[in-house]
Amino acid sequence: MGRLNGKRIFITGAAQGIGLAIAQACLAEDASLFLIDRDAALLAAVAGEMGAPAARLGYRAADITDADAIRAAVAKAGSEIGTINALINNAGVNVFAPPLETSDDEWNRCFDINLKGAWNCCKAVLPGLIAAGGGAILNIASTHAFTIIPHTFPYPLAKHALIGMTKSLGLEYAARGVRVNAIAPGYVATQKVIDYWNGFPDPDAAKAETMRLHPGGRIASPAEIALAAVFMISDECPFMNATCLTIDGGLSVQQHPA
Numbered sequence: 236m237g238r239l240n241g242k243r244i245f246i247t248g249a250a251q252g253i254g255l256a257i258a259q260a261c262l263a264e265d266a267s268l269f270l271i272d273r274d275a276a277l278l279a280a281v282a283g284e285m286g287a288p289a290a291r292l293g294y295r296a297a298d299i300t301d302a303d304a305i306r307a308a309v310a311k312a313g314s315e316i317g318t319i320n321a322l323i324n325n326a327g328v329n330v331f332a333p334p335l336e337t338s339d340d341e342w343n344r345c346f347d348i349n350l351k352g353a354w355n356c357c358k359a360v361l362p363g364l365i366a367a368g369g370g371a372i373l374n375i376a377s378t379h380a381f382t383i384i385p386h387t388f389p390y391p392l393a394k395h396a397l398i399g400m401t402k403s404l405g406l407e408y409a410a411r412g413v414r415v416n417a418i419a420p421g422y423v424a425t426q427k428v429i430d431y432w433n434g435f436p437d438p439d440a441a442k443a444e445t446m447r448l449h450p451g452g453r454i455a456s457p458a459e460i461a462l463a464a465v466f467m468i469s470d471e472c473p474f475m476n477a478t479c480l481t482i483d484g485g486l487s488v489q490q491h492p493a
């Protein structure tokens with residue numbers, strides 16, 4: 236029996252990158268999944284490739300900024316795979332702009348997706364978790380939640396707040412059996428990071444510099460983040476609550492690279 240047998244997990248941003256790796260790892264540990272992504276075609280393709288029976292794998296194209304759509308998706312998940320008892324808030328986007336040139340649209344997009352979207356999902360799922368006597372929520376934050384890379388405003392602000400939400404909800408619902416935790420990945424090899432490198436005049440040099448900054452000379456794979464996600468959503472850490480696990484190969488604790 237897998238480590239996530241009996242878990243019915245709602246995962247956002249599951250069509251690629253870290254979310255997809257988490258979904259694959261959770262499925263391999265016998266969880267039932269309901270996957271959300273705003274990229275309908277990609278989501279349908281990856282869900283099809285997973286090849287799990289409908290009773291164990293449902294999906295719906297939805298934007299996490301649309302609270303009504305998320306509420307409807309949670310209800311749909313309940314009828315397809317059973318009442319959701321775990322949530323992984325993974326969907327997120329980079330929004331980087333010079334502070335004084337950040338438009339209202341950029342600011343709103345950053346906070347609507349990276350913070351409010353996660354809250355929309357918590358709000359939709361929490362009543363079911365409380366009614367069931369407990370459950371787990373895992374927010375995919377970032378090392379941007381407590382350190383700053385210059386020229387990445389306002390993304391780190393939203394990730395700081397996501398940790399605030401993790402702590403706040405973790406305390407509010409601890410007595411109801413709900414654990415709320417976060418993972419703070421450093422650089423992870425996904426399209427998002429490739430897009431970040433491509434934003435530099437010399438993307439290859441930017442990539443090489445990223446590797447040089449890391450104590451181990453490399454960045455994480457999505458699967459390495461998923462290993463921790465499986466543990467944190469499982470029953471193997473029942474007293475872990477309102478905290479954040481950093482997975483960055485040691486990047487954020489070094490004073491400067493060797």
Ligand SMILES: NC(=O)c1ccc[n+]([C@@H]2O[C@H](COP(=O)([O-])OP(=O)(O)OC[C@H]3O[C@@H](n4cnc5c(N)ncnc54)[C@H](O)[C@@H]3O)[C@@H](O)[C@H]2O)c1
Pocket residue numbers: 247248249250251252253254271272273274297298299300325326327328329348352375376377378419420421422423424425426427428
């Ligand atoms: N890649 C990294 O280096 C890194 C590092 C730290 C934290 N993170 C965080 O991990 C999470 C996943 O990042 P990734 O690198 O896998 O990203 P990614 O861009 O590879 O994948 C993100 C997925 O989320 C979906 N998505 C985006 N906005 C959405 C919305 N509003 N509603 C529904 N779906 C939406 C996208 O369509 C995409 O499929 C994000 O929260 C990101 O901030 C990533």
